[in-house]
Structures are given as structure tokens and as C-alpha cells.
Amino acid sequence: MHSLPHIVIQSPDPTLLPALRHKIDRKTKPLGALGVLEALALQIGLIQQSLTPSLRRPSLTIFAADHGLARAGVSLYPPEVTPQMVYNFLAGGAATNIFARQHGFALQVVDAGVNADFPSDLPLRHEKLGFGTANALEAPAMSRTQAIQGLETGRRIAHEEVEKGSNVLAFGEMGIGNTSSATLLSHFLADLPIAACTGRGTGLDDAGLARKIATLEAVAARVGPGPHEVIDILAEVGGFEVVMMTGAMLGAAEKGALIVIDGFIASAALLAAMRIAPAVRDYAVFGHRSHEGGHPLLLNHLLATPLLQLDLRLGEGSGAVLAWPLLQAACGFLNEMASFEEAGVSGEAAQ
Ligand SMILES: O=C(O)c1ccc[n+]([C@@H]2O[C@H](COP(=O)([O-])O)[C@@H](O)[C@H]2O)c1
Ligand SMILES: Cc1cc2nc[nH]c2cc1C
16 A cells, blocks of 8 residues: 655754844845845745855646535536636636746646546646545545555656756646635644635635535534544545645755745645645745635644735636745845945944
């Protein structure tokens, strides 16, 4: 039987922290005046173990998959949209394509388990774990073996991106029904109440939201209160794209790359990854705060400071890619901004 891969992730060595702090504090600005950008520069410097970090070949990988639970009416849109959006990504017409082009991201799309037969010659990475997950109301979304295979595949994909020269990896997803998986992961892995962290996803109305909450509570009752191993929770509530994204985050951190987290689903994948190797958190930055109901709660749980707050609720990695100029700004000021000494500006406070 497959077993959970042994993944060792080290937190970045903190020895460089005082030198990084000193370099930031000698820049021509009041102490702390660059706020969150200072924290970002510190984090990137530590991850790269460098006082002059650089961001190379930003990459976005979108994992797509279908959800059996979508048949229970938990989304406003039909599951057919998942394969249709895959074609849209491949044609370059989705929002995330535009933002990725704008910011020079290398983009790849992975079929993690879409319920469609894609021609083998499409420029799509074929890593299908199944034709959509099982309906989690009735049975585990996937087997433990599929979950482990998904983790391993995601991990390999991230390693390959690093081998191609990337040190910034953003991950996105597409999967009708996947805010339900993310809600259930938040419930089981962060102890968040289902009613509080269920959101409208693609745009459910009040009645739809009430139906979704009742459905997710029924799934949670079938799974039972635990304790559960993280791999079993991933298998119980899915989805294929979420397990692959979890593996990819672990793979990116193993290689010392910066991970850019998108919205609610990506944050739930990180939550799962942290249960496998807690230090993965040290490599993550949070692109934005999604408009999806549970995301602020999950971000609080993760002690995360999202960089943008644009009321996005799209997924596809869009909120991660949009945060790119802020990552560049953090490295830019650390590398290029004059110090008090260089600029002949007095660095002493008057009182
Ligand atoms: O990233 C987010 O925070 C986010 C919030 C709401 C919806 N989405 C996207 O919408 C789809 C899931 O919504 P739903 O209603 O089908 O569960 C999926 O394709 C996600 O990429 C994404
Ligand atoms: C059209 C559409 C595009 C998406 N992109 C990510 N999730 C999505 C859901 C829908 C419905």
C-alpha cells in the first residue's frame, strides 16, 4: 500500500535575520515605514538566505478537477464549467491568463481529475487521478492511495518548476464545488465551524447558502469527529486539485521556493500541507483576502497578512499573480533603496 511520502521541510535558518533587519532599518525612511513590505523583504531574504534576494521566473500552475459533491447543488454553476474553463485557460482567455501575461508568469494547466476526456495532444499536463471525485455525502471523495498519488504528483510538478529556474511558485485551481472541499478542510483541520466558514462560492443566494451548509454538515457527520489523519481528511473531502496543490506547496518549500497563496481553496491546501510539514508555512505569502465567506477566518487561523484586498472570489491563482508587483517592490527596495549613509540623510530621530 502507498504510504505518505516522507517530506522534510526545514524552516529557513534565522541567523541572517539581524543583518536583514539592520539593512532594512538603515534605508532612507522612518523605521518601519514600509510596513508589510518590510516583513515581506525579511521573509524573502530569509528564504533565499541572502541580503540581496532576487525573484526568478515566476510560475503559475493551475490544477483543475471535478467534485462529486457538486451534484448535490452546492455550487451555482454546473460541473461542465470545469472542463470548459480548462479549454479557456488553454486558449489564453481567462482572467488569470491576462494577469499572468501582464506580469510575465509562466503558466501551466494540470488536469488533476476533470470529468472529461481531453485529447492527449492538448498543451495540458495530464495527471488525472479520476474522472471527478465521488460524492462525499455518500463515500470518501477518493481513496487514500489516490490522495497520496496526488500529493506525490503535485510535489513532482513543483520540483520541476524549480528545476526550470523558478523560485516563486503560485498555485491556482479550477473546480466547480471546491469551496465545499475547502470549507470541510477548514472545519476538520482548523476546527472552524461549518456554518461560519461556508461561503457563497460562485454566487449562491441565501437559500443556496443554507442548502450548502446543511449538505456540508451532513458530509461532516458521515466522516465523524475524528481524530483523523490529514491524509484521510484529504481523501474524505477532496478534491483531486486540492491534494495536488497541497503536494505542490510541499514540493516548493522543500526546494526553498517562495509560495504565493491565492484564495480560500489554496489556503485550505496550505492548511493541509502544514499538517504534513509545518515549516511549509514559512515559505508562504498570501496574495489576497478573498471575498469567500471562510477565507478571513482561515487567514486568521494561519496568522496570515494578505497583501491585497480586492473582493476577488475567482480562484485560478488570480489573486496570487496580482500580488506580484508587491513581491517585486519588497525585493526592489531591499536591493536598490539608498541607506542613510549612502544618501547623506540623517538617520537619527529628533527625539
Ligand atoms: O479562491 C477563492 O477564494 C474562490 C472563492 C470562490 C470561488 N472560487 C472559484 O469558484 C469555484 C468554486 O466555487 P463553488 O461555488 O463551485 O464551490 C472554483 O473554480 C474556484 O476557483 C474561488
Ligand atoms: C465561469 C467560471 C470561471 C471560474 N474560474 C474559477 N472558478 C470559476 C467558476 C466559474 C463559474
